[in-house]
Amino acid sequence: MLCSESWADIKSKEGAWPPFLPAPSQVPDADVVQDLWENVTFKRAVEAPQLNVPMPVYESIIDAPDILAAAANHLGLTDESAEAAPDGGFELRSPDGSVARYRVLVREKERRIILSQGTLVLSGLAVKATVLGELKISMSNNLIHQNLRVFVRVKNPILSWFAHFVVYFLPKVADQELLRGFRLTHGVATWAASDPGGFCHWLASRPSTVRTTNLERALACLEHVQ
Numbered sequence: 001m002l003c004s005e006s007w008a009d010i011k012s013k014e015g016a017w018p019p020f021l022p023a024p025s026q027v028p029d030a031d032v033v034q035d036l037w038e039n040v041t042f043k044r045a046v047e048a049p050q051l052n053v054p055m056p057v058y059e060s061i062i063d064a065p066d067i068l069a070a071a072a073n074h075l076g077l078t079d080e081s082a083e084a085a086p087d088g089g090f091e092l093r094s095p096d097g098s099v100a101r102y103r104v105l106v107r108e109k110e111r112r113i114i115l116s117q118g119t120l121v122l123s124g125l126a127v128k129a130t131v132l133g134e135l136k137i138s139m140s141n142n143l144i145h146q147n148l149r150v151f152v153r154v155k156n157p158i159l160s161w162f163a164h165f166v167v168y169f170l171p172k173v174a175d176q177e178l179l180r181g182f183r184l185t186h187g188v189a190t191w192a193a194s195d196p197g198g199f200c201h202w203l204a205s206r207p208s209t210v211r212t213t214n215l216e217r218a219l220a221c222l223e224h225v226q
Contacts (some may be wrong), residue, residue, distance in 0.1 A: 018151075020134050021113060027105055029115055036130045041154040044174050048146040048182040053193035056218040058144055061189050062112070062135075064211035065090045065102060067203070071188040074202060078184055084209070097121045111136045122173060128155040148178060197224040 017024065018037055024030040051058060061068055069082035069092070082092045082102075089103035100118025114133045119126045133150040152174060192199040192215070200221035206212055216222070 018132065021105065028103065029105070032117065032130060033105075033115060033132060036132055036151060036153040039153050040151045041129075042174070043149065043151050044178065045149040046147070046175070046178045046182070048148065048179070049186065050143040050145055051186055051189060052143055053189045054218070055139055055144060057193050057215075058185075058189050059137075060211070060215040060218040061192065062185060063104075063107070064215065065092065067206065067211055067215060068185065068188050070206065071191065071199075071202070072184045075187055075191060077187050092116075092118070094121075097126070110138060120173070120177075129153060130155065146182065148182075150174065150178065192219060196220070200224040 016037070018033065021027055021033065024034065027033060061071075065082040066084055069078065069080055072078045073081070080092060080094045082090050085091055085101065087103065089101055092098075092100045092102055098119060098121045100116045100120075102114065102116045104112055105115050106113035112135045114131075114135065116131045116133075117129075119128050121127075130153045131150050133148055136147045138145045196219045200216065200219055201224075203212055203215060203219075203221065
């Protein structure tokens with residue numbers, strides 16, 4: 001399910017600072033967040049398909065974008081890469097030249113708040129954007145429910161001349177990218193939960209990090225890898 005609304009409506013409801021974030025003094029890159037919030041181009045909301053995997057497995061995967069991207073590559077679902085950055089964030093790259101810096105601002109049991117900055121290449125046009133996303137996570141009847149809303153600031157000055165492009169085309173691209181991200185997560189999490197032995201053997205070939213250790217613990221890999 002997808003929806004959008006104008007920034008005038010958003011700001012009248014939300015206020016001068018994202019109400020779902022702590023005070024600016026407690027938020028990394030608060031100046032970037034403030035700049036985005038004052039100049040949002042559009043907002044999108046996505047309710048992803050439900051996911052039938054254990055919550056610890058799901059959480060360990062979404063908190064490890066490098067492992068998620070590598071596993072999705074292994075499954076033939078994508079050709080993108082993700083690498084950990086020194087500041088605790090991640091850098092995501094695509095063969096088409098798209099690149100984004102991704103950082104979790106808030107990590108709580110039932111939600112993640114994520115800030116990303118980068119360039120998306122569309123038909124040869126490099127679109128610079130900053131994205132603030134709030135992912136809400138819940139579980140009922142053994143199914144994981146994921147609800148994501150994102151606030152996007154398109155930073156290309158030239159695009160201000162193409163209002164119709166920004167208003168009509170970019171939100172559709174954002175929808176596709178958000179749903180594709182959920183599909184990748186669904187594919188990797190389903191593989192890990194349905195074939196823990198195979199996933200653990202593959203994971204053992206990866207460099208050891210806190211993220212691999214968390215996944216190994218969630219999947220009880222010691223029981224599957226001899």
